[in-house]
Amino acid sequence: MSYIHARNMQAAPIQEQWLRMLRWYERVKKIIKNSQSHPYEDFMDFLLVYFNQCFCMRDWIIEAGVLSQESVNEFFNSSESLKVCRDVTNGFKHLKINKPSIDGNFMICSEYDPEFGISFSNKNYNEVVILAAYKKYSVLELIENCKNELQEFIQRNSIMDEINELLPPLSPLLPENK
Numbered sequence: 001m002s003y004i005h006a007r008n009m010q011a012a013p014i015q016e017q018w019l020r021m022l023r024w025y026e027r028v029k030k031i032i033k034n035s036q037s038h039p040y041e042d043f044m045d046f047l048l049v050y051f052n053q054c055f056c057m058r059d060w061i062i063e064a065g066v067l068s069q070e071s072v073n074e075f076f077n078s079s080e081s082l083k084v085c086r087d088v089t090n091g092f093k094h095l096k097i098n099k100p101s102i103d104g105n106f107m108i109c110s111e112y113d114p115e116f117g118i119s120f121s122n123k124n125y126n127e128v129v130i131l132a133a134y135k136k137y138s139v140l141e142l143i144e145n146c147k148n149e150l151q152e153f154i155q156r157n158s159i160m161d162e163i164n165e166l167l168p169p170l171s172p173l174l175p176e177n178k
Contacts, residue, residue: 015160017053017060018150024050025147032140040110043128047108047139048092054146055082055089066159075153077101081145084132103132108139 028046031038058076062069076082083101088108090097097104111127128139154160 014057014060014064014066017057018154018160021050021053021057021150022147024053025143028143029140044108047128047143048088050143051085051088051146052093054143054150055085057150061159067157079145079149081137081142081149084130084137084142085146087132088130106130106132 024046028043028050031043031046058072061067062072076086080102084106086101087097087103087106090100091104091106108128108130111129130137130139130142
């Protein structure tokens with residue numbers, strides 16, 4: 001006889017999504033630290049899942065009814081980092097963005113930078129950047145900013161009071177080894 005493990009997602013929906021997003025955040029950081037043993041495609045897959053899970057926090061907060069849709073949208077629309085996150089998420093979900101937040105024609109690029117210290121599968125050293133609206137965003141800084149801004153919003157609005165003690169400390173914007 002076999003059993004299926006089932007979960008009640010209603011028990012703590014925002015917490016579940018927050019923790020899932022953090023796990024993907026840690027996976028992206030880990031793959032960057034150990035980039036020589038991972039192909040670039042794995043990094044891209046992990047990065048896209050992180051952005052998707054990060055942007056999904058918007059819907060989870062709205063659907064849980066803890067804040068108005070207007071206030072949640074106002075927060076997401078006020079953050080440049082989360083607007084880039086939205087465009088990346090929607091760009092890979094829909095192929096074409098009809099109403100971009102920043103730039104519907106963004107590009108994710110691998111930029112040669114011997115000082116940066118990332119080498120996917122022993123290829124050239126690269127920093128992964130997103131080019132949007134004539135601006136260059138470091139992927140490392142962007143994922144940090146998205147996580148930190150969301151965390152501050154969650155704490156400021158007491159969205160998850162019962163797990164605020166479990167939230168990780170806010171991270172510096174730049175990696176320690178840079």
